[in-house]
Amino acid sequence: MIMTDILNSVIEFNKTAVVDHVTAAIKKGIPIDDILNKGLIAAMDVVGEKFTSGEIFVPEMLQAAKTMQLGLEVLKPHLAGDALMEKGTVIIGTVKGDLHDIGKNLVTMMVEGAGFNVIDLGVDVDVEKFVSEAQVHNADVVCLSALLTTTMPIMAKTVEAFKEAGLKAKIIIGGAPVTQAYAQQIGADGFSDNAPGAVELIRKLTAT
Amino acid sequence: MNRVLFNFDGKILDRIHNHSLELLNETGIRFPNKEALDIFKHHGFKTDGEMVFFEQSDIEKALETVPEKFELHARNTNNSFLIGDDSYRMAPGYGPPFIIEKSGEMRPAVLSDTKKFCKLVQTSKALDFNSSIVAQPNDVPTKTAHLDMLLSTILFTDKPLMGSTSSKICAEQSLEMAKIIWGNTDKPVMLNLVDSLSPLQYAEEMVDALLVYARAKQPLIIHSSCSMGSSGPITIAGSLVISNACTMAGICLTQLVNPGTPIVYGLGGSPTDMQTGGYVNASPEDAKHTAIVTALGRYYHIPCRSQGALTESFSLDYQAGMESSMMLSTAALSGAHVSLHACGTYGSMLAMSFEKFIADEDLCRAVKILMKPIEFSEDAFAMDMIKKMGTSGNYLIEPHTAKRCRSEFFIPDLNTRAIHAKWLKMEPRQMDERASKLLEKRLSSYEKPDIDPLIEKDLIHYVENIK
Numbered sequence: 001m002i003m004t005d006i007l008n009s010v011i012e013f014n015k016t017a018v019v020d021h022v023t024a025a026i027k028k029g030i031p032i033d034d035i036l037n038k039g040l041i042a043a044m045d046v047v048g049e050k051f052t053s054g055e056i057f058v059p060e061m062l063q064a065a066k067t068m069q070l071g072l073e074v075l076k077p078h079l080a081g082d083a084l085m086e087k088g089t090v091i092i093g094t095v096k097g098d099l100h101d102i103g104k105n106l107v108t109m110m111v112e113g114a115g116f117n118v119i120d121l122g123v124d125v126d127v128e129k130f131v132s133e134a135q136v137h138n139a140d141v142v143c144l145s146a147l148l149t150t151t152m153p154i155m156a157k158t159v160e161a162f163k164e165a166g167l168k169a170k171i172i173i174g175g176a177p178v179t180q181a182y183a184q185q186i187g188a189d190g191f192s193d194n195a196p197g198a199v200e201l202i203r204k205l206t207a208t
Numbered sequence: 209m210n211r212v213l214f215n216f217d218g219k220i221l222d223r224i225h226n227h228s229l230e231l232l233n234e235t236g237i238r239f240p241n242k243e244a245l246d247i248f249k250h251h252g253f254k255t256d257g258e259m260v261f262f263e264q265s266d267i268e269k270a271l272e273t274v275p276e277k278f279e280l281h282a283r284n285t286n287n288s289f290l291i292g293d294d295s296y297r298m299a300p301g302y303g304p305p306f307i308i309e310k311s312g313e314m315r316p317a318v319l320s321d322t323k324k325f326c327k328l329v330q331t332s333k334a335l336d337f338n339s340s341i342v343a344q345p346n347d348v349p350t351k352t353a354h355l356d357m358l359l360s361t362i363l364f365t366d367k368p369l370m371g372s373t374s375s376k377i378c379a380e381q382s383l384e385m386a387k388i389i390w391g392n393t394d395k396p397v398m399l400n401l402v403d404s405l406s407p408l409q410y411a412e413e414m415v416d417a418l419l420v421y422a423r424a425k426q427p428l429i430i431h432s433s434c435s436m437g438s439s440g441p442i443t444i445a446g447s448l449v450i451s452n453a454c455t456m457a458g459i460c461l462t463q464l465v466n467p468g469t470p471i472v473y474g475l476g477g478s479p480t481d482m483q484t485g486g487y488v489n490a491s492p493e494d495a496k497h498t499a500i501v502t503a504l505g506r507y508y509h510i511p512c513r514s515q516g517a518l519t520e521s522f523s524l525d526y527q528a529g530m531e532s533s534m535m536l537s538t539a540a541l542s543g544a545h546v547s548l549h550a551c552g553t554y555g556s557m558l559a560m561s562f563e564k565f566i567a568d569e570d571l572c573r574a575v576k577i578l579m580k581p582i583e584f585s586e587d588a589f590a591m592d593m594i595k596k597m598g599t600s601g602n603y604l605i606e607p608h609t610a611k612r613c614r615s616e617f618f619i620p621d622l623n624t625r626a627i628h629a630k631w632l633k634m635e636p637r638q639m640d641e642r643a644s645k646l647l648e649k650r651l652s653s654y655e656k657p658d659i660d661p662l663i664e665k666d667l668i669h670y671v672e673n674i675k
Contacts, residue, residue, distance in 0.1 A: 058485045
């Protein structure tokens with residue numbers, strides 16, 4: 001019952017309720033991993049599905065993600081040190097010369113909501129920074145965003161730089177002018193035109 | 209009547225203005241540009257890092273020196289025109305990097321597309337000037353693409369033109385090309401679009417371009433827009449304030465640099481698609497936004513820019529016609545002076561289409577007639593003729609009708625008015641196919657406008673030298 005309450009409080013973005021229910025679940029001795037995976041993350045999966053089907057809108061999805069984060073904050077002190085790192089580390093940023101971040105922020109919140117450790121490098125990120133941060137954090141997936149056709153070639157350069165550096169991180173790309181064909185052309189590992197799609201893609205790429 | 213869209217209570221405009229001043233004063237505008245920051249500091253503005261704060265008096269002083277109207281000069285003086293008063297000037301799409309073909313396929317634009325559009329602009333009965341990026345070519349180096357586009361505009365048209373604002377060097381080189389034609393002049397010969405970044409900031413390169421053009425006293429469209437609900441508030445009221453504050457700050461900078469620099473005022477507010485997070489131009493909300501922005505332009509006594517015949521559609525269908533007509537008609541009837549994107553764009557300005565361009569030209573011409581005042585001269589009343597004809601007349605045979613038969617009504621180039629039986633037999637019958645046919649005709653009958661061979665040689669040499 002309490003797991004359903006956690007799930008519903010995220011889906012209905014009831015921020016007070018999520019804190020109460022997660023606290024209650026911890027007190028009841030429900031395994032922390034279950035609260036995380038079967039409660040909070042499962043809720044964001046439902047939210048992602050509802051978004052994809054057009055049932056809920058972007059701002060509602062974001063409120064749900066924020067609600068999930070609040071539940072996670074309550075859970076964090078009880079999580080084993082690297083529990084969140086287990087799913088994988090994702091680096092995300094908008095490429096050099098491009099200052100657009102709405103889509104990138106959307107993906108960040110959804111990927112965090114799916115339980116990944118996300119490092120957001122912000123906008124106007126140069127190739128070298130993507131490479132060095134991926135090395136430092138041992139990234140599993142790197143997400144590149146671009147809105148301008150003039151900055152899309154930076155994505156190709158980044159893919160190339162990762163190959164040259166011998167990094168095994170998977171690279172996925174997105175943004176209004178970006179296409180699946182472009183992803184294939186530059187040798188990226190994947191493309192998504194929406195945030196829940198990016199989560200699915202990252203899950204597939206990190207599945208062991 | 210509340211449903212009269214274009215009458216806005218002066219008190220509402222005051223509130224928008226006052227809230228904008230509040231933002232300018234308390235939150236400030238970010239100018240990540242050392243040169244601009246130095247100018248603001250030199251004039252005693254309060255700054256904090258890259259943030260600049262404005263007093264009411266700063267804005268009022270700037271507005272005092274902005275001209276209410278100005279003449280934009282063309283290479284062919286017959287094509288020069290006034291911006292301001294009752295004038296309404298149109299240019300085609302600005303910035304699309306793609307072309308959508310009749311089949312629906314989308315491909316990157318190339319320089320030959322840009323040149324084709326220039327030829328269409330030159331032969332257009334609807335368009336008054338060319339945009340600086342009618343289609344962004346992907347087959348030439350990005351660094352010098354602005355030179356290719358400007359050279360194409362100059363050589364293939366003799367209508368007024370726009371300069372590049374992509375960077376300082378782009379602006380300087382655009383001005384150099386203008387100098388080859390007009391020599392050193394501070395008369396307005398090049399209109400330039402500076403866009404802010406929402407919320408409440410400018411990109412460094414845009415400010416560089418603003419400074420270059422303001423110093424040369426060339427007219428600038430200072431335009432701020434936000435995607436309502438994502439890069440700005442979801443409400444029209446909030447979006448107006450955030451964009452107006454940014455535009456006011458930009459205008460203020462132009463007048464500090466060079467008082468009297470001609471300005472076209474512009475704010476844009478487009479909804480964010482709440483189901484995808486995408487940007488939506490063609491919408492009733494954007495149209496309403498345009499209506500009140502033109503009222504603000506009049507409030508500030510500055511000519512006003514609006515969007516054009518925009519659509520979210522990717523084909524020449526009902527949606528494209530409905531949305532383009534709503535957007536352009538609202539801009540025209542609410543009093544915009546300049547519309548970019550008046551011809552040719554699909555998908556929120558993502559792509560240009562040759563067929564849509566031809567179709568939009570009919571729309572542009574129809575809209576220009578729609579906004580033209582109805583004639584009430586004695587000749588128009590035609591009382592003598594009406595009395596003479598009485599109840600049994602056929603006005604088709606009257607000289608009064610013959611005299612006016614080519615000028616009184618809108619005559620479409622593309623839209624059909626055929627009877628059904630004739631329409632059924634029409635070959636081709638579909639609008640996009642008919643547009644293609646007209647397009648071929650237009651391009652095959654195109655004649656390059658005259659240009660002084662020495663100027664042409666110098667322009668080509670200038671561009672080749674840089675490349």
